[in-house]
Amino acid sequence: MTENKTLLIKHYASEFKIILVMFLIFTGLLLPVSFWPAHVCLIAFIFIGQSLIKIPLSYLFRRLLLFLPLIMIFSVSIPLTQGFQRGWDITFLILLRSTVAFMAMLWLIHSMTFDEILSSFQKLRFPPLLLIIISFMFRYCFILWEEMESMRTARKTRTFHKPGMIENWIQSAHLIGMLLIRSLKRSERIHQAMCSRGWNGQIHFLDKTNK
Amino acid sequence: MHIADGLLSSEVCIATGVISAGVVGYGIRKLNQSIATKTVPLTGMVAAIIFAGQMINFPLIGAPVSGHLLGGVLAAVILGPWAGCLALTAVLLVQCFLFSDGGFLSLGANILHMGVVGSIGGYAIYSTIRHFLGNTPKSIVIGSVIASWLTVMASAALFCIEFSFSFQNTEYDFSRLFTLMITFHSLIGIGESIITGLLVSYILKQRPDLFELDQTTVSSSQIFTRLSISGLVFALSIAAFLSPLASGNPDGLEAAAEITGINHLEQTKEAFVFAEYSIPLPDFLSGKLENWEWISISLAGILGTVSVFCISIFLGSLTGKQNEECAEGI
Known part of the structure; x- marks a missing residue:
């Protein structure tokens, strides 16, 4: 029985990965900004996963450095157009959600080859x-x-x-x-x-x- | 350019995903029916070219950014609308799963903007213009130039609608943000239309057989669908300029400030924030024109439209001459 189960997991390993990552991104999207510790927990979980498959920190940092400013420009333009008084919660929400999603995608991409994904x-x-x-x-x-x-x-x-x-x-x-x-x-x-x-x-x- | 995850709410992601899955599914059916299997490797090749073409930067003098090809209209012009949509879908999927460029859940929205609007809508506009301008090489270039500008504007308008649906419950007024989006995209669209026009006129010169120049018979039902789709895209890009007006439901203070012309308090508060993207109101007119913000946005739209028309006519005239030269040379 247990052998069967492990075999099943092994057989569907890559599908499981895709569904898990989709689930993570979806959870990140559904959580409102008041649950920001949950977002941080998700990011930490993904980060642990990433370090398990040995994605180099410098690479991760570089990718985030390319990705975050773009999101930052867009999300900061919301409070900018509201006279700097309001709209910061949406900025943080967008930043948190997109960081979760981006990290999860990086994790997925680096745990499989392109042929495996296909x-x-x-x-x-x-x-x-x-x-x-x-x-x-x-x-x-x-x-x-x-x-x-x-x-x-x-x-x-x-x-x-x-x-x-x-x-x-x-x-x-x-x-x-x-x-x-x-x-x-x-x-x-x-x-x-x-x-x-x-x-x-x-x-x-x-x-x-x-x- | 690609929408990342987190910008749109999950409901909007699902809705756009369902729409684009439907369209892509229909496109696959359509392609399966007419399976000249040659189209399949050809679609892959065009997708690869769009992918490679996006790596070539078009520098802008005086700006730290540079533009690149988007390719929706180009794919549609070469492959036809459905295969073009599939090629763009393939490009977006690879960009998502190989470079994590653009989100996983917002893939639906990305495919909707670039594949469905960009390729199918773009093809509808292109073929309508080509039909009405008499199926000449010039009309092909003009059609593709105008189609690429309109599709960029329509996608920007779609994004604004999706974004306002995503954050429906907040009381913020996004009209200025949308003005910014539209202004940027009208510039991006001009760049895209120039690149597409240059490319199409070059290909037209080298391989005119790709464009089926002698194809003259088009059934009336086809014309009707093309007209209606291009009308839809046109309406969307018009909506791009109207959206800041429609959603701009100013609160009491702002309304008062608008009616009295210029509110000094408001100005000092927002002087350092780049909140006003509209063309500033000339002094002697202040107070006379209450709707200056609206007029300025529309002016921006008219300017963009006029410049795209100029570009298209210029590029079109260029190709016409070159073709004559070629004919004389032969």
């Missing part, structure tokens, strides 16, 4: 077409990134002056456009290659739990 979505009955599109996109992203870097280098070697703003905009738009035209051809080629190898619209993910 395969667990497959188990959660996510529409397969969307998953196929996402996995295609994920693969193409790295190829495109490399191609873009090489195009940028080529552009740099050929421009002898620092472009002005308007020129820079036009050049950047042309860069994206060129990337698009090249990669449309590439995707057609890849699709033909896949068809010739017998692709039938099914996709399979590398999943540790399935082994």
